[in-house]
Amino acid sequence: MAGAGGDCCLLRLPDDSLFLGLDCSTQSLKATVLDAGLGIVATDSVHFDSDLPHYGTRGGVLRDQDPAERGRIVSPPLMWAEALDLLLGRLRRRADLRRVAAVSGSAQQHGSVYWAKGAGAALATLDPAAGEGLGPQLAAAGALAAPESPVWMDSSTAAQCREVEAAMGGPLRLARLTGCRAHRRCTGPQIRKMHQTRPQVYEATERVSLVSSFMASLLVGGYACIDETDGAGMNIMDIDTRQLRQDALQAMAPNLEERIGKLAPAHAVAGKIAPYFVQRFQFSSNCLVIQWSGDNPNSLAGLTLSNPGDLAISLGTSDTVFGVTDSPEPSLEGNIFPNPVDPKTYMVLLCYKNGSLTREDLRNCYAERSWDLFNRLLEETAPLNGGKLGFYYKEHEILPPLPVGFHRYVLKNFTSGPLDEMVEEEVDKFDPPSEVRAIIEGQFMSMRGHAEQCGLPVPPKRIIATGGASSNPTILKIMASIFGCPVYTSQRSDSASLGAALRAAHGWLCKQQDEFVPFSCVYSGRLDGTSLGMKLSVPFGDCEGDTELLNNYTLLVKKRLEIEQKLIERFDGRE
Ligand code: XUL
DSSP, rough: OOOOOOOOOGOOOOOTEEEEEEEEOOOOEEEEEETTHHHHHHEEEHHHHSSSGGGGGGGTBEOOOGGEEEEGEOOOOHHHHHHHHHHHHTTTTTGGGGGEEEEEEEEEEOEEEEEEHHHHHHHTOTTTTTSOHHHHHHHHTBSSSOEEEOTTTTOOHHHHHHHHHHHTTHHHHHHHHHSSSOOOOOOHHHHHHHHOOOHHHHHHHHEEEEEEHHHHHHHSSSSOOHHHHHHSSSOOOOOTTTTTTTHHHHHHHHTTTTOOOOEOOSSSEEEEEEEHHHHHHOOOOOOOEEEEEEEHHHHHTTTTOOSTTTEEEESSSEEEEEEESSSSSOOOOOOEEEEETHHHHHEEEEESSSHHHHHHHHHHSSSSTHOOOOHHHHHSTHHHHGGEEEEEEEBBBTTOOOOBBEEEEEEEEEEEGGGGGGGEEEESSOHHHHHHHHHHHHHHHHHHHHHHHTTOSSOOOEEESSSGGGGGGHHHHHHHHHTTTTOOOEEOOHHHHHHHHHHHHHHHHHHTTTTTOTTHHHHHHOOSSSSTTEEEOOSSSOTTTTTHHHHHHHHHHHHHHHHHHHHHHHHTTTT
16 A cells, blocks of 8 residues: 555556546647556647637637626637547557556636536437537537636626625635635636626526636536536635635525535546446546546646745646745735645645737737747847836736736836835837847746745746746756746646546546545656756856846846836726
8 A cells, every 4th residue: 555655666556557647628629648657648639729710719609799798718618529539540640549557637717617418428428329429419419508618717797806806804804714816717716707797598598617627527428526626726625724714605695505516626536437448449437537627736646846945837828827835825816726636735726817919919919920930039038038027918827917918117216226216207118129038037036926926936936837838948057047046847848638648547546546645656756758858948047147137137026016006096097
Protein backbone atom coordinates (compact mmCIF):
# COMPACT_ATOMS: atom_id res chain seq x y z
CA MET A 1 0.00 0.00 0.00
CA ALA A 2 1.20 3.48 -0.77
CA GLY A 3 -0.72 5.98 1.30
CA ALA A 4 0.73 9.46 1.77
CA GLY A 5 4.39 8.97 2.46
CA GLY A 6 4.27 5.32 1.30
CA ASP A 7 6.73 3.86 -1.15
CA CYS A 8 5.81 5.05 -4.63
CA CYS A 9 8.50 2.97 -6.24
CA LEU A 10 6.39 -0.12 -5.76
CA LEU A 11 3.62 1.31 -7.93
CA ARG A 12 3.81 0.82 -11.66
CA LEU A 13 1.62 1.68 -14.57
CA PRO A 14 1.16 -1.45 -16.72
CA ASP A 15 3.77 -1.49 -19.50
CA ASP A 16 1.39 -1.54 -22.43
CA SER A 17 -1.10 0.98 -21.04
CA LEU A 18 -1.84 4.43 -22.43
CA PHE A 19 -3.36 7.44 -20.67
CA LEU A 20 -5.43 9.99 -22.56
CA GLY A 21 -5.78 13.65 -21.53
CA LEU A 22 -8.19 16.02 -23.27
CA ASP A 23 -8.46 19.79 -22.91
CA CYS A 24 -11.66 21.58 -23.92
CA SER A 25 -10.42 25.16 -23.86
CA THR A 26 -12.07 28.33 -25.19
CA GLN A 27 -10.78 27.94 -28.74
CA SER A 28 -10.05 24.26 -29.24
CA LEU A 29 -10.21 20.68 -28.01
CA LYS A 30 -6.77 19.09 -27.65
CA ALA A 31 -5.51 15.62 -26.80
CA THR A 32 -2.30 14.22 -25.37
CA VAL A 33 -1.71 10.45 -25.15
CA LEU A 34 1.02 9.23 -22.77
CA ASP A 35 2.53 5.77 -22.48
CA ALA A 36 3.41 4.09 -19.18
CA GLY A 37 6.88 5.70 -19.27
CA LEU A 38 5.19 9.12 -19.63
CA GLY A 39 6.44 9.50 -23.19
CA ILE A 40 4.10 11.26 -25.60
CA VAL A 41 2.58 8.81 -28.05
CA ALA A 42 0.27 11.21 -29.90
CA THR A 43 -1.24 14.68 -29.76
CA ASP A 44 -4.00 16.23 -31.84
CA SER A 45 -6.49 19.04 -31.76
CA VAL A 46 -9.74 20.35 -33.18
CA HIS A 47 -10.02 24.08 -33.67
CA PHE A 48 -13.60 25.18 -33.13
CA ASP A 49 -13.75 28.16 -35.55
CA SER A 50 -12.06 26.45 -38.49
CA ASP A 51 -12.94 22.76 -37.97
CA LEU A 52 -16.57 23.35 -37.01
CA PRO A 53 -17.44 26.58 -38.87
CA HIS A 54 -21.20 25.85 -38.87
CA TYR A 55 -21.39 26.98 -35.22
CA GLY A 56 -20.27 30.46 -36.32
CA THR A 57 -17.94 31.04 -33.36
CA ARG A 58 -15.04 33.47 -33.34
CA GLY A 59 -12.33 32.51 -30.91
CA GLY A 60 -14.65 29.68 -29.86
CA VAL A 61 -17.38 32.01 -28.58
CA LEU A 62 -20.47 33.92 -29.67
CA ARG A 63 -20.95 37.48 -28.46
CA ASP A 64 -24.38 38.90 -27.83
CA GLN A 65 -25.00 42.17 -29.62
CA ASP A 66 -28.13 42.94 -27.58
CA PRO A 67 -27.47 46.06 -25.45
CA ALA A 68 -29.87 44.69 -22.84
CA GLU A 69 -27.40 41.87 -22.24
CA ARG A 70 -24.10 43.67 -22.62
CA GLY A 71 -21.14 41.40 -21.92
CA ARG A 72 -22.98 38.15 -22.67
CA ILE A 73 -20.49 35.63 -24.13
CA VAL A 74 -21.57 32.05 -24.81
CA SER A 75 -20.54 28.88 -26.63
CA PRO A 76 -22.69 26.06 -28.03
CA PRO A 77 -22.14 22.88 -25.96
CA LEU A 78 -23.07 20.76 -28.97
CA MET A 79 -19.95 22.14 -30.64
CA TRP A 80 -17.85 20.68 -27.81
CA ALA A 81 -19.65 17.34 -28.22
CA GLU A 82 -19.09 17.32 -31.97
CA ALA A 83 -15.43 18.24 -31.43
CA LEU A 84 -15.03 15.17 -29.19
CA ASP A 85 -16.19 12.84 -31.99
CA LEU A 86 -13.96 14.58 -34.51
CA LEU A 87 -10.90 14.51 -32.26
CA LEU A 88 -11.25 10.86 -31.27
CA GLY A 89 -11.77 9.96 -34.94
CA ARG A 90 -8.45 11.61 -35.77
CA LEU A 91 -6.65 10.26 -32.72
CA ARG A 92 -7.48 6.62 -33.33
CA ARG A 93 -5.34 6.78 -36.48
CA ARG A 94 -2.36 7.80 -34.35
CA ALA A 95 -2.77 5.77 -31.17
CA ASP A 96 -4.18 2.37 -30.31
CA LEU A 97 -7.14 3.49 -28.22
CA ARG A 98 -7.75 -0.12 -27.07
CA ARG A 99 -4.71 0.31 -24.80
CA VAL A 100 -6.05 3.41 -23.04
CA ALA A 101 -6.39 2.42 -19.37
CA ALA A 102 -7.85 5.74 -18.27
CA VAL A 103 -8.93 9.07 -19.73
CA SER A 104 -9.35 12.37 -17.95
CA GLY A 105 -9.82 15.94 -19.01
CA SER A 106 -9.46 19.62 -18.55
CA ALA A 107 -11.87 22.36 -19.52
CA GLN A 108 -12.23 26.11 -19.42
CA GLN A 109 -13.50 26.95 -15.93
CA HIS A 110 -16.86 28.37 -14.78
CA GLY A 111 -18.95 27.80 -17.95
CA SER A 112 -22.37 26.25 -17.24
CA VAL A 113 -24.30 23.71 -19.32
CA TYR A 114 -28.06 23.26 -18.79
CA TRP A 115 -29.26 19.70 -19.44
CA ALA A 116 -32.98 19.28 -20.18
CA LYS A 117 -35.25 16.89 -18.31
CA GLY A 118 -34.64 13.38 -19.60
CA ALA A 119 -31.12 14.13 -20.83
CA GLY A 120 -29.60 11.69 -18.34
CA ALA A 121 -31.51 8.89 -20.05
CA ALA A 122 -30.54 10.18 -23.52
CA LEU A 123 -26.87 10.09 -22.51
CA ALA A 124 -27.19 6.45 -21.52
CA THR A 125 -28.59 5.44 -24.90
CA LEU A 126 -26.28 7.16 -27.37
CA ASP A 127 -26.14 4.96 -30.46
CA PRO A 128 -22.65 4.17 -31.77
CA ALA A 129 -24.06 2.59 -34.93
CA ALA A 130 -26.02 5.66 -35.99
CA GLY A 131 -24.49 7.57 -38.86
CA GLU A 132 -24.72 10.68 -36.75
CA GLY A 133 -22.38 11.48 -33.90
CA LEU A 134 -22.82 12.93 -30.43
CA GLY A 135 -23.86 16.47 -31.42
CA PRO A 136 -26.76 15.56 -33.72
CA GLN A 137 -27.93 12.74 -31.43
CA LEU A 138 -28.05 15.03 -28.38
CA ALA A 139 -29.82 17.69 -30.47
CA ALA A 140 -32.41 15.18 -31.71
CA ALA A 141 -33.03 14.00 -28.13
CA GLY A 142 -33.58 17.63 -26.99
CA ALA A 143 -30.90 17.01 -24.37
CA LEU A 144 -30.10 20.65 -23.71
CA ALA A 145 -32.40 23.14 -22.03
CA ALA A 146 -30.22 26.00 -23.28
CA PRO A 147 -28.47 25.75 -26.65
CA GLU A 148 -25.81 28.20 -25.47
CA SER A 149 -23.63 28.07 -22.38
CA PRO A 150 -22.33 31.24 -20.74
CA VAL A 151 -18.54 30.87 -20.53
CA TRP A 152 -15.80 32.36 -18.34
CA MET A 153 -15.51 35.45 -20.58
CA ASP A 154 -19.11 36.46 -19.88
CA SER A 155 -19.39 39.64 -17.81
CA SER A 156 -23.17 40.16 -17.95
CA THR A 157 -23.84 39.23 -14.31
CA ALA A 158 -22.96 42.46 -12.46
CA ALA A 159 -26.42 42.70 -10.85
CA GLN A 160 -26.45 39.04 -9.77
CA CYS A 161 -22.95 39.34 -8.29
CA ARG A 162 -24.05 42.30 -6.16
CA GLU A 163 -27.17 40.43 -4.97
CA VAL A 164 -25.23 37.28 -4.12
CA GLU A 165 -22.52 39.15 -2.22
CA ALA A 166 -25.13 41.08 -0.26
CA ALA A 167 -26.99 37.86 0.63
CA MET A 168 -23.76 36.22 1.81
CA GLY A 169 -22.59 39.07 4.04
CA GLY A 170 -20.34 40.93 1.60
CA PRO A 171 -17.65 40.10 -0.96
CA LEU A 172 -14.90 39.29 1.52
CA ARG A 173 -17.09 36.96 3.58
CA LEU A 174 -18.16 35.16 0.40
CA ALA A 175 -14.49 34.86 -0.61
CA ARG A 176 -13.57 33.42 2.81
CA LEU A 177 -16.41 30.90 2.62
CA THR A 178 -16.17 29.81 -1.01
CA GLY A 179 -12.65 30.77 -2.17
CA CYS A 180 -13.52 33.90 -4.12
CA ARG A 181 -15.88 36.84 -4.23
CA ALA A 182 -18.67 36.80 -6.82
CA HIS A 183 -16.61 37.39 -9.94
CA ARG A 184 -18.86 37.81 -12.95
CA ARG A 185 -17.69 34.57 -14.52
CA CYS A 186 -18.41 32.49 -11.40
CA THR A 187 -21.00 29.84 -12.10
CA GLY A 188 -23.36 30.59 -9.18
CA PRO A 189 -24.16 34.15 -10.32
CA GLN A 190 -24.38 32.85 -13.90
CA ILE A 191 -26.98 30.29 -12.84
CA ARG A 192 -28.84 33.01 -10.93
CA LYS A 193 -28.95 35.11 -14.09
CA MET A 194 -30.29 32.15 -16.07
CA HIS A 195 -33.00 31.65 -13.43
CA GLN A 196 -33.92 35.37 -13.48
CA THR A 197 -33.71 36.17 -17.18
CA ARG A 198 -34.60 32.82 -18.79
CA PRO A 199 -36.82 31.17 -16.16
CA GLN A 200 -38.22 28.72 -18.73
CA VAL A 201 -34.69 27.37 -19.29
CA TYR A 202 -34.00 27.04 -15.58
CA GLU A 203 -37.35 25.30 -15.03
CA ALA A 204 -36.63 22.86 -17.86
CA THR A 205 -33.17 22.07 -16.46
CA GLU A 206 -32.61 18.67 -14.88
CA ARG A 207 -28.88 19.11 -14.25
CA VAL A 208 -26.32 21.89 -14.47
CA SER A 209 -22.82 20.79 -15.48
CA LEU A 210 -19.60 22.71 -15.72
CA VAL A 211 -17.82 22.38 -19.08
CA SER A 212 -15.54 19.85 -17.39
CA SER A 213 -18.34 17.67 -16.03
CA PHE A 214 -20.31 18.07 -19.29
CA MET A 215 -17.46 16.44 -21.21
CA ALA A 216 -17.05 13.74 -18.56
CA SER A 217 -20.80 13.07 -18.78
CA LEU A 218 -20.50 12.40 -22.51
CA LEU A 219 -17.69 9.92 -21.86
CA VAL A 220 -19.46 7.98 -19.10
CA GLY A 221 -22.89 8.12 -20.75
CA GLY A 222 -24.63 9.68 -17.73
CA TYR A 223 -24.30 12.69 -15.47
CA ALA A 224 -20.75 12.94 -14.10
CA CYS A 225 -20.12 14.76 -10.82
CA ILE A 226 -18.58 18.21 -10.72
CA ASP A 227 -15.12 17.80 -9.20
CA GLU A 228 -14.25 19.70 -6.02
CA THR A 229 -11.49 21.69 -7.71
CA ASP A 230 -13.49 23.12 -10.61
CA GLY A 231 -16.50 23.29 -8.25
CA ALA A 232 -14.67 25.95 -6.25
CA GLY A 233 -15.20 28.38 -9.15
CA MET A 234 -18.95 28.46 -8.57
CA ASN A 235 -19.35 30.35 -5.24
CA ILE A 236 -21.48 27.53 -3.84
CA MET A 237 -18.89 25.16 -2.35
CA ASP A 238 -17.43 25.60 1.12
CA ILE A 239 -13.70 25.89 0.50
CA ASP A 240 -12.81 24.17 3.82
CA THR A 241 -15.23 21.25 3.84
CA ARG A 242 -15.61 20.92 0.03
CA GLN A 243 -19.35 20.45 0.50
CA LEU A 244 -22.11 22.50 -1.11
CA ARG A 245 -23.24 25.35 1.20
CA GLN A 246 -26.99 25.65 1.72
CA ASP A 247 -26.86 29.44 2.24
CA ALA A 248 -24.90 29.93 -1.00
CA LEU A 249 -27.17 27.60 -2.98
CA GLN A 250 -30.19 29.55 -1.77
CA ALA A 251 -28.56 32.85 -2.69
CA MET A 252 -28.33 31.65 -6.31
CA ALA A 253 -31.57 29.99 -7.37
CA PRO A 254 -34.37 27.76 -6.02
CA ASN A 255 -33.93 23.99 -5.95
CA LEU A 256 -30.36 24.26 -7.12
CA GLU A 257 -28.87 21.45 -5.05
CA GLU A 258 -30.78 18.77 -6.96
CA ARG A 259 -29.61 20.30 -10.23
CA ILE A 260 -25.95 20.31 -9.17
CA GLY A 261 -25.73 16.78 -7.78
CA LYS A 262 -22.82 15.60 -5.66
CA LEU A 263 -19.23 16.79 -5.86
CA ALA A 264 -16.31 14.38 -6.18
CA PRO A 265 -12.55 14.63 -5.63
CA ALA A 266 -10.59 15.25 -8.82
CA HIS A 267 -8.76 11.91 -8.56
CA ALA A 268 -11.98 9.88 -8.31
CA VAL A 269 -13.36 7.59 -11.01
CA ALA A 270 -16.37 9.13 -12.79
CA GLY A 271 -17.28 5.79 -14.37
CA LYS A 272 -16.27 3.39 -17.11
CA ILE A 273 -16.23 4.68 -20.64
CA ALA A 274 -19.65 4.41 -22.32
CA PRO A 275 -20.39 1.74 -24.98
CA TYR A 276 -20.68 4.52 -27.58
CA PHE A 277 -16.91 5.12 -27.36
CA VAL A 278 -16.07 1.44 -27.08
CA GLN A 279 -17.86 0.60 -30.30
CA ARG A 280 -17.14 3.73 -32.26
CA PHE A 281 -13.49 4.27 -31.36
CA GLN A 282 -12.43 0.84 -30.01
CA PHE A 283 -11.72 1.89 -26.42
CA SER A 284 -11.59 -1.06 -24.01
CA SER A 285 -14.79 -1.41 -22.00
CA ASN A 286 -12.55 -1.37 -18.87
CA CYS A 287 -11.20 2.08 -19.67
CA LEU A 288 -11.78 4.35 -16.66
CA VAL A 289 -12.94 7.94 -16.93
CA ILE A 290 -11.31 9.97 -14.16
CA GLN A 291 -13.11 13.16 -13.06
CA TRP A 292 -12.49 16.10 -15.35
CA SER A 293 -11.38 19.38 -13.82
CA GLY A 294 -10.60 23.00 -14.80
CA ASP A 295 -7.82 23.97 -17.19
CA ASN A 296 -5.78 25.90 -14.63
CA PRO A 297 -5.83 23.05 -12.10
CA ASN A 298 -4.85 20.64 -14.88
CA SER A 299 -1.97 22.89 -15.89
CA LEU A 300 -0.80 22.84 -12.29
CA ALA A 301 -0.76 19.04 -12.50
CA GLY A 302 0.90 19.08 -15.95
CA LEU A 303 3.69 21.31 -14.67
CA THR A 304 4.11 19.05 -11.59
CA LEU A 305 4.04 22.25 -9.55
CA SER A 306 4.55 21.39 -5.92
CA ASN A 307 7.25 23.55 -4.38
CA PRO A 308 6.37 26.78 -2.60
CA GLY A 309 8.01 29.58 -4.57
CA ASP A 310 7.27 27.96 -7.94
CA LEU A 311 4.99 30.26 -9.86
CA ALA A 312 3.27 29.31 -13.11
CA ILE A 313 2.26 31.93 -15.65
CA SER A 314 0.07 30.75 -18.47
CA LEU A 315 -0.16 33.07 -21.46
CA GLY A 316 -3.28 32.03 -23.36
CA THR A 317 -6.74 33.34 -24.19
CA SER A 318 -6.84 34.20 -20.51
CA ASP A 319 -3.54 34.93 -18.81
CA THR A 320 -3.31 33.20 -15.47
CA VAL A 321 -0.84 33.18 -12.60
CA PHE A 322 -0.93 30.35 -10.08
CA GLY A 323 0.96 28.60 -7.32
CA VAL A 324 0.44 26.01 -4.56
CA THR A 325 -0.20 26.91 -0.91
CA ASP A 326 -1.12 25.01 2.24
CA SER A 327 -2.52 28.09 3.97
CA PRO A 328 -4.80 29.87 1.54
CA GLU A 329 -5.95 33.38 2.36
CA PRO A 330 -8.97 34.17 0.22
CA SER A 331 -8.95 37.78 -0.94
CA LEU A 332 -11.05 40.00 -3.16
CA GLU A 333 -8.72 39.50 -6.11
CA GLY A 334 -7.82 35.89 -6.69
CA ASN A 335 -9.48 32.49 -6.63
CA ILE A 336 -8.64 29.63 -4.30
CA PHE A 337 -9.19 26.12 -5.65
CA PRO A 338 -8.42 22.78 -4.02
CA ASN A 339 -5.26 21.28 -5.52
CA PRO A 340 -6.53 18.61 -7.97
CA VAL A 341 -3.67 16.22 -7.15
CA ASP A 342 -3.22 16.79 -3.42
CA PRO A 343 -6.30 16.92 -1.20
CA LYS A 344 -4.28 18.62 1.58
CA THR A 345 -3.24 21.75 -0.34
CA TYR A 346 -4.79 24.50 -2.45
CA MET A 347 -3.90 26.56 -5.47
CA VAL A 348 -4.13 30.34 -5.69
CA LEU A 349 -5.07 31.71 -9.08
CA LEU A 350 -5.16 35.15 -10.64
CA CYS A 351 -7.07 35.37 -13.90
CA TYR A 352 -6.87 38.07 -16.57
CA LYS A 353 -9.32 38.29 -19.40
CA ASN A 354 -7.08 40.40 -21.63
CA GLY A 355 -4.50 37.82 -22.62
CA SER A 356 -3.45 36.65 -26.07
CA LEU A 357 -6.33 38.25 -27.99
CA THR A 358 -5.40 41.69 -26.64
CA ARG A 359 -1.69 41.15 -27.36
CA GLU A 360 -2.69 40.15 -30.89
CA ASP A 361 -4.84 43.25 -31.24
CA LEU A 362 -1.91 45.52 -30.32
CA ARG A 363 0.36 43.55 -32.67
CA ASN A 364 -2.14 44.09 -35.50
CA CYS A 365 -2.39 47.83 -34.80
CA TYR A 366 1.25 48.65 -34.15
CA ALA A 367 3.38 45.85 -35.63
CA GLU A 368 1.77 45.13 -39.01
CA ARG A 369 0.26 41.85 -37.74
CA SER A 370 3.76 40.38 -37.38
CA TRP A 371 5.26 38.84 -34.23
CA ASP A 372 8.73 39.34 -35.73
CA LEU A 373 8.16 43.06 -35.98
CA PHE A 374 6.49 43.07 -32.54
CA ASN A 375 9.65 41.49 -31.06
CA ARG A 376 11.91 43.89 -32.92
CA LEU A 377 9.96 46.83 -31.50
CA LEU A 378 10.25 45.33 -28.01
CA GLU A 379 14.00 45.01 -28.44
CA GLU A 380 14.33 48.55 -29.77
CA THR A 381 12.72 50.05 -26.67
CA ALA A 382 14.50 50.26 -23.33
CA PRO A 383 13.23 48.42 -20.23
CA LEU A 384 10.93 50.64 -18.11
CA ASN A 385 9.70 52.25 -21.36
CA GLY A 386 10.83 55.72 -20.34
CA GLY A 387 8.11 55.78 -17.66
CA LYS A 388 5.24 55.03 -20.05
CA LEU A 389 2.49 52.92 -18.53
CA GLY A 390 -0.36 51.42 -20.55
CA PHE A 391 -3.62 49.75 -19.47
CA TYR A 392 -5.17 47.87 -22.39
CA TYR A 393 -8.62 46.33 -21.96
CA LYS A 394 -10.10 45.04 -25.18
CA GLU A 395 -12.43 42.91 -23.06
CA HIS A 396 -14.10 43.92 -19.80
CA GLU A 397 -11.24 43.06 -17.42
CA ILE A 398 -11.51 40.94 -14.27
CA LEU A 399 -8.28 42.06 -12.61
CA PRO A 400 -8.73 44.99 -12.03
CA PRO A 401 -12.47 45.11 -12.69
CA LEU A 402 -12.49 47.73 -15.48
CA PRO A 403 -14.55 48.22 -18.64
CA VAL A 404 -13.27 48.04 -22.22
CA GLY A 405 -10.85 50.91 -22.91
CA PHE A 406 -7.16 51.85 -23.30
CA HIS A 407 -5.46 54.25 -20.84
CA ARG A 408 -1.95 55.60 -21.23
CA TYR A 409 0.22 57.57 -18.81
CA VAL A 410 3.69 59.08 -18.82
CA LEU A 411 5.45 59.33 -15.45
CA LYS A 412 7.65 62.25 -14.58
CA ASN A 413 10.71 61.67 -12.35
CA PHE A 414 10.15 57.96 -12.62
CA THR A 415 13.73 56.80 -12.03
CA SER A 416 15.02 59.52 -9.80
CA GLY A 417 12.33 60.55 -7.37
CA PRO A 418 10.57 58.74 -4.52
CA LEU A 419 7.14 57.29 -5.27
CA ASP A 420 5.13 60.38 -4.39
CA GLU A 421 7.21 62.51 -6.75
CA MET A 422 6.39 60.30 -9.70
CA VAL A 423 3.51 62.21 -11.20
CA GLU A 424 1.48 60.65 -13.97
CA GLU A 425 0.13 62.52 -16.95
CA GLU A 426 -2.58 60.90 -19.08
CA VAL A 427 -1.88 60.89 -22.84
CA ASP A 428 -3.85 59.71 -25.90
CA LYS A 429 -1.23 57.55 -27.52
CA PHE A 430 2.41 56.46 -27.54
CA ASP A 431 4.67 55.86 -30.51
CA PRO A 432 4.20 52.27 -31.86
CA PRO A 433 7.32 50.75 -30.20
CA SER A 434 6.28 52.18 -26.83
CA GLU A 435 2.72 50.84 -27.25
CA VAL A 436 4.15 47.38 -27.83
CA ARG A 437 6.44 47.55 -24.79
CA ALA A 438 3.70 49.11 -22.66
CA ILE A 439 1.29 46.22 -23.13
CA ILE A 440 3.87 43.53 -22.32
CA GLU A 441 5.44 45.36 -19.37
CA GLY A 442 1.98 46.39 -18.16
CA GLN A 443 0.62 42.84 -18.13
CA PHE A 444 3.61 41.49 -16.18
CA MET A 445 3.71 44.41 -13.73
CA SER A 446 0.03 43.88 -13.02
CA MET A 447 0.64 40.15 -12.44
CA ARG A 448 3.54 40.85 -10.09
CA GLY A 449 1.63 43.49 -8.10
CA HIS A 450 -1.48 41.36 -7.68
CA ALA A 451 0.46 38.14 -6.98
CA GLU A 452 2.20 39.98 -4.13
CA GLN A 453 -1.13 41.22 -2.79
CA CYS A 454 -2.53 37.67 -2.80
CA GLY A 455 0.36 36.33 -0.75
CA LEU A 456 2.03 34.44 -3.60
CA PRO A 457 5.81 34.52 -3.06
CA VAL A 458 7.48 37.43 -4.88
CA PRO A 459 10.17 37.21 -6.08
CA PRO A 460 9.37 33.60 -6.86
CA LYS A 461 12.16 31.01 -6.88
CA ARG A 462 11.30 30.37 -10.50
CA ILE A 463 8.53 30.95 -13.00
CA ILE A 464 7.30 28.23 -15.29
CA ALA A 465 5.79 29.88 -18.35
CA THR A 466 3.25 28.09 -20.52
CA GLY A 467 0.67 28.87 -23.20
CA GLY A 468 1.10 30.25 -26.71
CA ALA A 469 3.17 33.35 -25.90
CA SER A 470 5.61 31.33 -23.76
CA SER A 471 7.37 30.39 -27.00
CA ASN A 472 8.37 34.05 -27.46
CA PRO A 473 11.82 34.54 -25.83
CA THR A 474 11.64 38.34 -26.05
CA ILE A 475 8.46 38.36 -23.98
CA LEU A 476 9.97 35.89 -21.47
CA LYS A 477 13.02 38.11 -20.98
CA ILE A 478 10.77 40.96 -19.88
CA MET A 479 8.94 38.58 -17.54
CA ALA A 480 12.24 37.59 -15.85
CA SER A 481 13.31 41.24 -15.41
CA ILE A 482 10.01 42.30 -13.86
CA PHE A 483 9.63 39.34 -11.49
CA GLY A 484 13.32 39.05 -10.68
CA CYS A 485 13.74 35.29 -11.17
CA PRO A 486 14.64 32.75 -13.86
CA VAL A 487 11.95 31.67 -16.31
CA TYR A 488 11.55 28.03 -17.37
CA THR A 489 9.37 26.66 -20.09
CA SER A 490 7.72 23.30 -20.21
CA GLN A 491 8.90 21.00 -23.01
CA ARG A 492 5.27 20.60 -24.00
CA SER A 493 3.23 23.65 -24.87
CA ASP A 494 -0.09 22.13 -23.82
CA SER A 495 0.25 21.68 -20.08
CA ALA A 496 -3.51 21.32 -19.56
CA SER A 497 -4.05 18.21 -21.69
CA LEU A 498 -0.72 16.81 -20.46
CA GLY A 499 -1.91 17.43 -16.89
CA ALA A 500 -5.16 15.66 -17.70
CA ALA A 501 -3.25 12.64 -19.04
CA LEU A 502 -1.14 12.54 -15.85
CA ARG A 503 -4.29 12.85 -13.75
CA ALA A 504 -5.77 9.95 -15.72
CA ALA A 505 -2.74 7.87 -14.67
CA HIS A 506 -3.01 9.18 -11.10
CA GLY A 507 -6.73 8.35 -10.85
CA TRP A 508 -6.02 4.91 -12.27
CA LEU A 509 -3.33 4.28 -9.61
CA CYS A 510 -5.62 5.51 -6.82
CA LYS A 511 -8.32 3.14 -8.03
CA GLN A 512 -5.85 0.24 -8.20
CA GLN A 513 -4.64 0.91 -4.65
CA ASP A 514 -8.16 1.61 -3.41
CA GLU A 515 -6.86 4.73 -1.64
CA PHE A 516 -5.31 8.08 -2.46
CA VAL A 517 -1.67 7.80 -3.51
CA PRO A 518 0.66 10.81 -3.80
CA PHE A 519 0.71 12.30 -7.30
CA SER A 520 4.50 12.04 -7.35
CA CYS A 521 4.06 8.25 -7.59
CA VAL A 522 3.05 8.83 -11.20
CA TYR A 523 6.14 10.76 -12.20
CA SER A 524 8.86 10.23 -9.56
CA GLY A 525 12.25 9.73 -11.15
CA ARG A 526 10.90 10.73 -14.54
CA LEU A 527 11.06 14.52 -14.55
CA ASP A 528 13.94 14.57 -16.99
CA GLY A 529 13.88 13.08 -20.42
CA THR A 530 10.08 12.75 -20.59
CA SER A 531 7.19 15.04 -21.47
CA LEU A 532 7.64 16.60 -18.02
CA GLY A 533 11.08 18.12 -18.56
CA MET A 534 11.60 21.86 -18.05
CA LYS A 535 14.01 24.08 -19.93
CA LEU A 536 15.71 27.17 -18.50
CA SER A 537 14.71 29.85 -21.01
CA VAL A 538 15.88 33.04 -19.31
CA PRO A 539 18.33 33.13 -16.38
CA PHE A 540 18.18 35.97 -13.88
CA GLY A 541 20.89 37.81 -11.98
CA ASP A 542 23.76 36.99 -14.32
CA CYS A 543 23.86 40.40 -16.01
CA GLU A 544 25.11 43.58 -14.51
CA GLY A 545 22.21 45.88 -13.85
CA ASP A 546 19.61 43.10 -13.30
CA THR A 547 19.09 44.07 -9.66
CA GLU A 548 18.95 47.80 -10.29
CA LEU A 549 16.39 47.23 -13.03
CA LEU A 550 14.36 45.03 -10.70
CA ASN A 551 14.33 47.78 -8.07
CA ASN A 552 13.07 50.26 -10.64
CA TYR A 553 10.33 47.88 -11.68
CA THR A 554 9.37 47.50 -8.00
CA LEU A 555 8.66 51.23 -7.88
CA LEU A 556 6.83 51.17 -11.16
CA VAL A 557 4.63 48.29 -10.01
CA LYS A 558 3.60 50.31 -6.93
CA LYS A 559 2.81 53.31 -9.12
CA ARG A 560 0.83 51.18 -11.50
CA LEU A 561 -1.32 49.78 -8.70
CA GLU A 562 -2.01 53.35 -7.53
CA ILE A 563 -3.14 54.42 -10.99
CA GLU A 564 -5.21 51.25 -11.30
CA GLN A 565 -7.01 52.13 -8.08
CA LYS A 566 -7.82 55.59 -9.44
CA LEU A 567 -9.17 54.02 -12.63
CA ILE A 568 -11.38 51.68 -10.60
CA GLU A 569 -12.80 54.67 -8.72
CA ARG A 570 -13.28 56.60 -11.96
CA PHE A 571 -15.15 53.80 -13.73
CA ASP A 572 -16.83 52.44 -10.62
CA GLY A 573 -18.87 49.42 -11.82
CA ARG A 574 -19.36 50.88 -15.33
CA GLU A 575 -19.92 48.42 -18.16
C1 XUL B 1 -10.01 30.95 -14.53
C2 XUL B 1 -10.68 31.33 -15.80
C3 XUL B 1 -9.98 31.11 -17.10
C4 XUL B 1 -10.56 29.95 -17.85
C5 XUL B 1 -9.94 29.90 -19.23
O1 XUL B 1 -10.72 31.30 -13.40
O2 XUL B 1 -11.78 31.78 -15.82
O3 XUL B 1 -8.60 30.93 -16.93
O4 XUL B 1 -10.39 28.78 -17.11
O5 XUL B 1 -10.16 28.73 -19.89
